[in-house]
Amino acid sequence: MPDPTAPARAMRLGVAGPVGTGKSSLIATICRQLAGSLSLAVVTNDIYTDEDARFLKAAGVLDPERIRPVETGACPHTAIRDDVTVNLLAAEDLEADFAPVDIVLIESGGDNLTATFSPALVDVQIFVLDVAGGGDVVRKGGPGIARADLLVINKTDLGPFVDVDVDRMIAEGRQVRGDRPVLGVSRKDPSSITALEQWVRDCLASFRSGRHVPVDPGPMAPHSHSDGTVHTHADGTVHAHGHEHAHQH
Numbered sequence: 001m002p003d004p005t006a007p008a009r010a011m012r013l014g015v016a017g018p019v020g021t022g023k024s025s026l027i028a029t030i031c032r033q034l035a036g037s038l039s040l041a042v043v044t045n046d047i048y049t050d051e052d053a054r055f056l057k058a059a060g061v062l063d064p065e066r067i068r069p070v071e072t073g074a075c076p077h078t079a080i081r082d083d084v085t086v087n088l089l090a091a092e093d094l095e096a097d098f099a100p101v102d103i104v105l106i107e108s109g110g111d112n113l114t115a116t117f118s119p120a121l122v123d124v125q126i127f128v129l130d131v132a133g134g135g136d137v138v139r140k141g142g143p144g145i146a147r148a149d150l151l152v153i154n155k156t157d158l159g160p161f162v163d164v165d166v167d168r169m170i171a172e173g174r175q176v177r178g179d180r181p182v183l184g185v186s187r188k189d190p191s192s193i194t195a196l197e198q199w200v201r202d203c204l205a206s207f208r209s210g211r212h213v214p215v216d217p218g219p220m221a222p223h224s225h226s227d228g229t230v231h232t233h234a235d236g237t238v239h240a241h242g243h244e245h246a247h248q249h
């Protein structure tokens with residue numbers, strides 16, 4: 001019998017990280033691994049284009065109707081953190097159109113090291129760095145690196161070409177993150193892809209059981225939904241809701 005306290009809606013999984021670290025590719029990989037057994041949808045964020053959505057549609061990993069671009073028209077950080085309304089509505093629409101949806105993946109537009117998702121938008125977040133960005137970037141830190149649910153060190157296959165010690169980069173990630181997981185990933189390394197798939201499946205199981213506690217890597221910011229229903233968060237921030245849906249804070 002399903003757990004009555006478990007959330008009724010899809011798990012929303014955010015993928016953030018600096019420009020070009022491989023967020024779209026990682027989402028394509030997750031879709032390729034899971035689309036055969038789970039119902040998935042994707043929201044992408046770009047400032048002025050729908051390029052990431054077009055990339056994912058072209059990758060052929062999901063029914064193109066299940067991939068929707070949001071053009072933020074401004075810093076993508078704003079749309080995933082400060083006023084998440086446009087993303088929340090896109091996620092809710094996909095969940096309604098393709099019900100039941102198991103996971104909605106939300107890709108942040110490429111941003112700097114401070115881009116993290118508001119927990120009002122996503123339940124779980126992955127922060128993506130890549131080896132080509134240099135071995136020092138983990139040490140530079142930031143809320144996503146330190147506190148996202150998963151830190152991916154991507155493109156591990158490139159380590160020898162850019163003189164980066166991948167094992168050391170991963171070890172430094174573990175140092176700054178305490179118990180939180182760090183995963184080295186390369187699309188050329190099948191075992192890393194299996195580990196990523198397993199992490200997503202474990203998260204979904206934890207989310208459905210009601211055990212998963214969303215973490216805010218940075219401070220919560222105010223935002224609104226479409227119909228004016230007001231919610232107050234445990235930390236005192238307030239926002240308004242547009243749709244009737246299960247909602248946890």
Ligand SMILES: Nc1nc2c(ncn2[C@@H]2O[C@H](COP(=O)(O)OP(=O)(O)OP(=O)(O)O)[C@@H](O)[C@H]2O)c(=O)[nH]1
Pocket residue numbers: 018019020021022023024025026052109110111154155156157158185186187188
């Ligand atoms: N060698 C290698 N290249 C990769 C890997 N994953 C992605 N790439 C390449 O990295 C580049 C950037 O990948 P994207 O997935 O577009 O990165 P992104 O973070 O979505 O980029 P923005 O949306 O522009 O921020 C592309 O040329 C990919 O082919 C990998 O595992 N290994």
